[in-house]
Amino acid sequence: GIRDRSPSRGLGDVYKRQYKVSKFDTRTKKRAITKEDVRKVIALDLSQGYPSERLARDIFVFSYFGAGINFADIALLKYGNVRDGRVQYVRKKTGKPINFLLTEEMRNIIVQYQRQGQTDEDYIFPILDRRVHRTEQQRYDRTHKVLTNTNRWLRKIGQRVGIEHLTTYVARHTFATVLKRSGVNIAIISESLGHSDLSLSLIHISEPTR
Secondary structure, three states: OOOOOOOOOOHHHHHHHHOOEOOOOOOOOOOOOOHHHHHHHHHOOOOOOOHHHHHHHHHHHHHHHOOOOOHHHHHHOEHHHEEOOEEEEEOOOOOOEEEEEOOHHHHHHHHHOOOOOOOOOOEOOOOOOOOOOOOHHHHHHHHHHHHHHHHHHHHHHHHHHOOOOOOHHHHHHHHHHHHHHOOEOHHHHHHHHOOOOHHHHHHHOOOOOO
16 A cells, blocks of 8 residues: 655755746646645555545546646556656646656656556556547547546545545645645646647646645
8 A cells, every 4th residue: 555655855955956947936726735735635544445445545546646737638548658657648738747756655656557468559647548538539438437427536535634626626735735835847848748838837827725
């Protein structure tokens, strides 16, 4: 399972070591949660819960550690996208190439879903099946259905740990906000999120709600 490790470990520091610090500040909608809240989500015992509930939590944690990767791109991730300790893919929404470090937390999640006889063309998460979802429409319909279910479970998980409106999008917002509060330049955050415009990144950066 996912161990209770501090989500702040290395997340902002890795970026600060490589890029200059910015004093950028802004006021936006409050959608991010605190690092302590992320720890609560990670630490919650779901061993007796439903597989779809554990998948929802895994997707949230994977997104948080995985540069805020959104649900659609998580669904499309294949084993071939993981190379030399990094995750490399092209963002579906913008077509921008994304490349980030595979953390221990993310690796532990991937291991849980590995199957015997898998190939580089197989999807990592049990959202899509390449033998079943062959067309763009089939993949869209399936992804939308699982996203709705995932957010339903995340809201329940949030209620158990005292977090309102927990969704997959909150993970993306929280990743961006943690980096900003660690002093990472907004341009670097924008690049990490795969945005084509800096103004889009401003929407993702907020003060935590708690």
